[in-house]
Amino acid sequence: MPHISLEDHLPGITGLLEYRKDSAQPIRELTQLLLRGPSTLTEGERELIATIVSHGNECKFCTTAHTAAADKLLGEYETTQAIKKDIESAPVNEKMKALLVIAKQVQQSGKNVTAAAVGRAKDAGATDIEIHDTVLIAALFCLYNRYVDGLSTRLPDTSDYFNTLAERLVTNGYTRLPQGYDHLKKN
Incomplete structure (x- = not known):
């Protein structure tokens, strides 16, 4: 049960973002820029960063939401499962492995990011902006994870919700739907 009164039809982060639309707007914009804006990392790769951080934060x-979004963007389900088990044996390139390691270090503490991890990423071809954006995405998802769990938001009634959410994230990104979310209310 959530610690504050939230709309029953809006589980997880969506309910929180609707609760305070004024504070939600800037973080929605930052998330949209980082996960859907121009980048040399694909949208799927950026969703993998969100997935590994959220997984590490339990x-x-x-x-579940970002695994579903990454799966949809990648067109398969194996990669997300593999990175959650073991980054080093996951079917991603060396640059992505190195960036995911950095993301996991950020998830544990920003001070855990090592020069060796950054050097590995650079040696694998990561640019300074890719390293920057990886750290920022990881830090942003630590915020989201703590926001969702700190206010004890509820999970959806069915796992089908995550497929619908993934479709919305792939199609509309992280911006608020212009019509809002009343259409999600049960009749």
Whole structure:
């Protein structure tokens, strides 16, 4: 049960973002820029960063949501499962492995990011902006994970919700739907 009164039809982060639309707007814009804006990292790769951080923080809502979004963007399900088990054996390139390691270090503490991890990423071809954006995405998802779990938001009634959410994230990104979310209310 959530610690504050939230709309029953809006589980997880969506309910929180609707609760305070004024504070939600800037973080929605930052998330849209980082995960859907121009980048040399694909949208799927950026969703992998969100997934690995949320998984490490044990945030069930965010892990499931971003796993579903990454799966949809990548067109398969194996990669997300593999990175959650073992980054080093996952079917991603060396640059992505190195960036995911940095993301996991950020998830544990920003001070855990090592020069060796950054050097590995650079040696694998990561640019300074890719390293920057990886750290910022990881830090942003730590915020989201703590926001969702800190207010004890509820999970959706069915796992189908995450497929619908993934479709919305792929199609509309992280911006608020112009019509809002009343269409999600049960009749």
